Amino acid sequence: MNKHALLHIPESRFCFPLSKEEVVIRLRTAREDAEAGLKVKIIYGVKYDYQKERFTEEVPLKYEDELYAFYEVKLNITDVRLVYIFQLEENGKKYYFSEDGLTKDYNYEECFYNFFQLPYINENDVMPMVDWMPGTVFYQIFVDRFCIGDENKDMSYIDMKWGDKPTPKNHAGGDLKGIIKRLDYIKDLGISGIYLTPIFESESNHKYNIVDYKKIDPQFGTTEDLVKLVDEAHKRGIKIVLDAVFNHCSDKMAEFMDVVKKGKDSEFYDWFIVDGDKLDMKKRNFECFAHCEYMPKLNTANAGVQKFLLDIATYWIDVADIDGWRLDVADEVSHDFWRMFRKAVKAKKSDAVIIGENWHDAYPALMGEQQDSIMNYAYTKVCLDYFAKERCDEKKTVWHLNSILMRNMEQVNYMMLNLLDSHDTLRFFTEIGKDKKKLETALALTMFFPGTPCMYYGTEIAMEGGYDPDCRRCFDWDKSHWDMDLMNKVKELLALKKNPVLQWGDVSIKDVDGAIRIVRSFNGKKAVLAITSPTAYTIEMDI
Incomplete structure (x- = not known):
């Protein structure tokens, strides 16, 4: 047995409660040991009775990746003070695994x-x-490029013809009324959640450099338009999540401008991270997002900044009854601030979802006191490697999907925002060589993988696009250009998520005879997806 591969960490993603009556326990071993028939049992009991009374239960092999196997069991308990060790059996020999590591015997008297x-x-x-997340299918909208709904607004800012290829600074004219106008279309697709890129006052088309967080950008509409959008969406059973850009702001924001003017004498000096007594825009002696001097970084360790941002977070729940926030550049904001943010948001609306933008393993932010989930770019990468880049075969894809699931607790997995592409990536359809069967297969996988699917606007009409800004093209509303067979297939696949088995079902992902086989099980019902190649799949629904 490879004892170096053994890992268990109490009160972590290896041991966490689903409730006061149910606990998930995981043990990691070497994959080759599991394949050789390693058997695992858990010996558990109540903390103060363990010397005299213990219970034993088998821990089944649940997930495998390239290096490791993960055994998992859900224990139903009657006492909230749980203690346990593992019994491992290899070739008829029994071993024990506790905080002392792997031993040939175990002394219960000194347990x-x-x-x-x-x-x-x-x-x-x-x-x-967040109970509505596992059954929701999101639709991400880059607002400026989706639909023009207000024909009477000031159009003077629009500097591109609808449908032309965009540049980084083009404005096409999409707005909130355009989204309201298309809500029935969105609902008919099978969408039950909309995630909007930023909508607050900003000089850019993308609005990630915000000037005024309490003002809807006039290019997009008014506060009344947002209130109507949320209200009309809710009438159709659609949730609305906004983009919180709290890592940085615009260099035109009043507080930053005050520091530009007064330097260290400004009351807002500590709102930003400045090297020196005065701001120097040319030398950029202040921290900013990436290398963008027009996006100065906010100092979220500052009490004034914290109060300012928390007020914004709750303000839009009060004013418009939004259903949650997507957190831009969440991994560069302090964990301490996100803890405050969660408490403020959940106190205002307990089922508001908090989704971080983090492209990597975000476990430190997903332990229950910060974010509910993240945009699952690790899933995006797996899909690109299999469907587009041909870097991974079916077996390796299974390993990678399982590895992603083992990063987090079960609750987090079932709330992850699983996406194929976004405003920050190349269009998935372009990446896969415009192969509609690959797109269909990838969407099927996304419906079966635990979590919340998120489809980037225009995927249903096979929108193309390279890297930013090309991935932010205008939606083509000319139906004569649409592939209705693809559209109907997308609707059919999205509708699968209405089944409880694909919302709450237990999951098994295995390589079976060279195929990716995903089985979801719930209340005696079963759904099975088998992918034999990037362009071939079958679905069996026992519902």
């Missing part, structure tokens, strides 16, 4: 020194689910 423990399940330490 209080070295058993694993979940010492007490406090109710407010159980990460709650």
